[in-house]
Amino acid sequence: MKWLQIHITVDQAQVDFAETLFLSLGAVSVTLDDAENQDLLEPLPGETPLWNKVIVTGIYQHTDDAPVDAELLMQFITDQLPNAPIRFDELEDQAWERAWMDYYEPIEIANKFWIVPEWLEAPEADAVNIKLDPGLAFGTGNHASTFLCLQWLGKTNLKDKIVVDYGCGSGILGVAALLLGAKKVYATDIDPQAVLATKQNAELNGVLDQLFVGLPEEFNAEFNGQKADILVANILAAPLMALAPEFANLIQPEGEFALAGVIEEQVEDVSNVYNAFFDILNIEKREENWCRISGKRHSV
Known part of the structure; x- marks a missing residue:
């Protein structure tokens, strides 16, 4: 099995929308990462801090029986977020839940x-x-x-x-x-x-x-x-x-x-x-x- 990753770089204010967009388009997981090597402090109570520029990544299951059309997905996302840089790559299967180790x-x-x-x-x-x-x-x-x-x-x-x-x-x-x-x-x-x-x-x-x-x-x-x-x-x-x-x-x-x-x-x-x-x-x-x-x- 392979996995398709679509990465889009957005401003902090657009993160929630980008995350919701990926999930509505069938992403099995969405991750957030720093786009500018910006340090974050430990959050205060009730805060969820984010970087000023964020890479939002949607992960899709990509198989021969159920292939994902990356170009079509990217076009749809670009229509919704026209000024956000976007790219994709493929990954081989692995134990994602422990990869951070x-x-x-x-x-x-x-x-x-x-x-x-x-x-x-x-x-x-x-x-x-x-x-x-x-x-x-x-x-x-x-x-x-x-x-x-x-x-x-x-x-x-x-x-x-x-x-x-x-x-x-x-x-x-x-x-x-x-x-x-x-x-x-x-x-x-x-x-x-x-x-x-x-x-x-x-x-x-x-x-x-x-x-x-x-x-x-x-x-x-x-x-x-x-x-x-x-x-x-x-x-x-x-x-x-x-x-x-x-x-x-x-x-x-x-x-x-x-x-x-x-x-x-x-x-x-x-x-x-x-x-x-x-x-x-x-x-x-x-x-x-x-x-x-x-x-x-x-x-x-």
Whole structure:
């Protein structure tokens, strides 16, 4: 069996129409991709971010018994979106649902500290190896903000500490903290898919019994006035600033914290908000402008 792919490049405002058009013309799947190598930030609640220019691809089953007339389809699509570049190609059959696995490799965070996709062998069997199935949640270690948090955890004394992972995504930071010696991790995210992914990755690494994860209201009920020794939050600048008073209540005096998801231009604004509650001790940058802010809760 072969598959026919028709690719059309449209502005962000035309994406929904292009996607609906492909599906109405019998596409078995529609994918979206960046047309201009534009970075996207992790979305805020309720947002679905897209690139300014998007390649929308319709995939059609193409067999000898039921061939697809690519030229006819392309002409119809061009009639509806006359200014959008369009092209097609054919692909041999493959296991599409797992093809994305080819793009992942083990990532070395520090000496003897790796992230290893669950389907690959660990480069160093005696290292701290986080097994990870990225699934549908944010956080694989490939992104600079996640890497910066992992790097900080690897340099922080986590032995027998209570850790909060706020905005846990895939759970990679909480799982890493437990593998690095933390006693207990309390994780939370606004996305139910992230809660599920965190549980799955904790189970994959044998630390599920040391981790609680839930939506914010579930987290608040479970944590219930405790104080963490460590807090990590890989979110975005605006929610980080809004959450500063809440984070101050979650961490014990002189407890340590690390924030990421902040670009260089936002560091001053975030730091000014956190200075009311925390001593900022370090700002680390990676990949041009992604930054991590870390320090300690005020002693009183």
